[in-house]
Amino acid sequence: MVNALEMIHTETEKSILKAAKLVFYKKGLAAARMQEIADEANINKAMLHYYFRSKQKLFEAVFIQAFRELAPLLNTIFNSDKPIFEKIRDFVDSYITFVTDNPYLPTFIIQEVNINPHFGKTFFANQVMPDPSLFQKQLAEAAEQGIIRPIDPRQFVLNLISLTAFPFIGKGLVTGILELDETAFKALMEERKKLIPEMIINTIKVQ
Amino acid sequence: MVNALEMIHTETEKSILKAAKLVFYKKGLAAARMQEIADEANINKAMLHYYFRSKQKLFEAVFIQAFRELAPLLNTIFNSDKPIFEKIRDFVDSYITFVTDNPYLPTFIIQEVNINPHFGKTFFANQVMPDPSLFQKQLAEAAEQGIIRPIDPRQFVLNLISLTAFPFIGKGLVTGILELDETAFKALMEERKKLIPEMIINTIKVQ
DNA sequence: TCCATTATTAACCATTTGGTTAAATTTGAT
DNA sequence: ATCAAATTTAACCAAATGGTTAATAATGGA
Numbered sequence: 496m497v498n499a500l501e502m503i504h505t506e507t508e509k510s511i512l513k514a515a516k517l518v519f520y521k522k523g524l525a526a527a528r529m530q531e532i533a534d535e536a537n538i539n540k541a542m543l544h545y546y547f548r549s550k551q552k553l554f555e556a557v558f559i560q561a562f563r564e565l566a567p568l569l570n571t572i573f574n575s576d577k578p579i580f581e582k583i584r585d586f587v588d589s590y591i592t593f594v595t596d597n598p599y600l601p602t603f604i605i606q607e608v609n610i611n612p613h614f615g616k617t618f619f620a621n622q623v624m625p626d627p628s629l630f631q632k633q634l635a636e637a638a639e640q641g642i643i644r645p646i647d648p649r650q651f652v653l654n655l656i657s658l659t660a661f662p663f664i665g666k667g668l669v670t671g672i673l674e675l676d677e678t679a680f681k682a683l684m685e686e687r688k689k690l691i692p693e694m695i696i697n698t699i700k701v702q
Numbered sequence: 703m704v705n706a707l708e709m710i711h712t713e714t715e716k717s718i719l720k721a722a723k724l725v726f727y728k729k730g731l732a733a734a735r736m737q738e739i740a741d742e743a744n745i746n747k748a749m750l751h752y753y754f755r756s757k758q759k760l761f762e763a764v765f766i767q768a769f770r771e772l773a774p775l776l777n778t779i780f781n782s783d784k785p786i787f788e789k790i791r792d793f794v795d796s797y798i799t800f801v802t803d804n805p806y807l808p809t810f811i812i813q814e815v816n817i818n819p820h821f822g823k824t825f826f827a828n829q830v831m832p833d834p835s836l837f838q839k840q841l842a843e844a845a846e847q848g849i850i851r852p853i854d855p856r857q858f859v860l861n862l863i864s865l866t867a868f869p870f871i872g873k874g875l876v877t878g879i880l881e882l883d884e885t886a887f888k889a890l891m892e893e894r895k896k897l898i899p900e901m902i903i904n905t906i907k908v909q
Numbered sequence: 910t911c912c913a914t915t916a917t918t919a920a921c922c923a924t925t926t927g928g929t930t931a932a933a934t935t936t937g938a939t
Numbered sequence: 940a941t942c943a944a945a946t947t948t949a950a951c952c953a954a955a956t957g958g959t960t961a962a963t964a965a966t967g968g969a
Contacts, residue, residue, distance in 0.1 A: 507916080523817055526732035529957060539918055544958060569879070602816050608874030609809050610730055619878035627880070649880050649890060650897060656876075657868035662860055664871060667815030669863075671826035672776070673834070673856050683856060690857060698901045702909075714946080736927060746948055751928060 508546050510536045512556060515543075519557045520599035523606055527554075558607060561600055562622065568593060569625040572655070579637055580700075584692045587659050591688050594663045595681065602664050627652065643699040651699070658691045715753050717743045719763060722750075726764045727806035730813055734761075765814060768807055769829065775800060776832040779862070786844055787907075791899045794866050798895050801870045802888065809871050834859065850906040858906070865898045 514536035518527045529550055533540040547553035571586040594601060608615035631648045638645040662669055662684060670680055721743035725734045736757055740747040754760035778793040801808060815822035838855045845852040869876055869891060877887055 505916090521817075523730070523732060525730060526817060528955090530955090540957090541919085541959080542917070545916075548958095550957065605872050605875055606813055606816065608878070609813065609871075610728075610733060612874055615874045615878060624879060647890075647893075649882075650893065652880065653869055653876065653890070653894075654865060654901065656872070657864045658861060660872070661864035661868040664816075665812050665863070665867070667819055667822045668812055669860065671815070671822060672831060673859065675856075683854075683860070686854075686857065687860075694861065694901075694905045698904055712946095735925090737925095747927090748929080748949085749947070752946075755928095757927065 507538065507542060511538065511543060511546055511553070512560070514538075515553050515557050516560070519554060520561075520603045523603070523610070524550075524554050525610070529553075558604070558618070561604055562618075564597070565600055565604065566622075566625055572652070573625045573627050573630045579633060579643065580692070580696050583655065583695055586655065587691045588688050590659045591684055594660070595684060598663060598666070601660055605664060641701055644701055646699055651695075654698075655691075655695060658687070658694070662687070714745065714749060718745065718750060718753055718760070719767070721745075722760050722764050723767070726761060727768075727810045730810070730817070731757075731761050732817070736760075761814075765811070765825070768811055769825075771804070772807055772811065773829075773832055779859070780832045780834050780837045786840060786850065787899070787903050790862065790902055793862065794898045795895050797866050798891055801867070802891060805870060805873070808867055812871060848908055851908055853906055858902075861905075862898075862902060865894070865901070869894070 511532070514532045515527075517535055518532045527550075529543055530540055532553075533543055536542075543550075543553060547556060568586070568590050571589055572582050575582055575585075577585070608618075627648065630652075634643070634646065634648050634651065637643045662680075666680065669675070675683065718739070721739045722734075724742055725739045734757075736750055737747055739760075740750055743749075750757075750760060754763060775793070775797050778796055779789050782789055782792075784792070815825075834855065837859075841850070841853065841855050841858065844850045869887075873887065876882070882890065
């Protein structure tokens, strides 16, 4: 059973979480079935409630873990004193690598936040969010030194995440419109590891 | 009742579709409830089945309409003989304007395709998709004339859609991380109508 | 070894939900 | 005005689903 700090995970609890991730990631909260999670974990359905009380609570446990896997990637940009251009390359590379291996993760988070905005709001309000302030300072200093043009850091982050994350989130649509199979899609994404940093650096760099 | 070509829509049928859109867009297929749609349309639940047979069929009717509202936007890029740079500005402007007024539409489509990839695949296979071939030719010619650098048209489209669509699709996450309220978000999006074309043109233009 | 606590199971339950049906009402062509 | 077809309603149904419970088994400290 879980202790007060909700940190001790028994084997059963772990296997439930693993199964719940699988099902929630793929189907989302609404379409996921407790019985399917139980089957996936080879366990009695009552155990899900024994360890997590309710479907909602189990979902929240999965969601918080998902978020904590994804959020640290942003710190490649936000909390690192490497030069800006290097950080951009690092972020794009590590994000694309990560999402290629965990394709359901970002989609899952965005999906659930969209379907239930209230849940998203209260969740974010109670999370330690990656802090962009250091990065904002870095951008401002680089602009002062004439290395890059002045740019709204929010638009910068938006551009970076958009270019990197969207193709995965809209994968179904993208592969449909561009008529890509799995191999072609992966090849394109691999290309983007170079292409995106070039594009962004080219945009902000003072020639 | 619907005729053979599924084109005649009675008032009742229209009001059902309108209500169904509202509910499906906001909640998605799995979380949507037939009773809620009926209530929204001020109509007896049996009417939903009388006109559309099943939840799945009603959903498909909504989905196809959603797709046909969104897909034509791509023709701003694909099927128009305007100069490339002008097309880019037109697309970004019209897309951002459209999605600001219809925030649930792209999210809805991407969401359902993600949750049910098989549905997405068969749907796209049976749709007249926007045809990128003309645009590919235009890009190739412009590159030959030395107006732009040679670029993979698929990457180009990917960049364009990513930068334009992602902030809306990930709105919940984006506003959470960047701590934006509704007004700030809209202002940023308005800015992007200029920013995105600049960025893309700057990337492909031969200096 | 004993026993209290914890973990696990199978059966069960109440509610929700998509869908049906039969009767009633409306519509419109003749 | 008549009547058959189309539309609408209220009541109903079976299956699915999240959740509970009471009995059983395993665990581990005294």
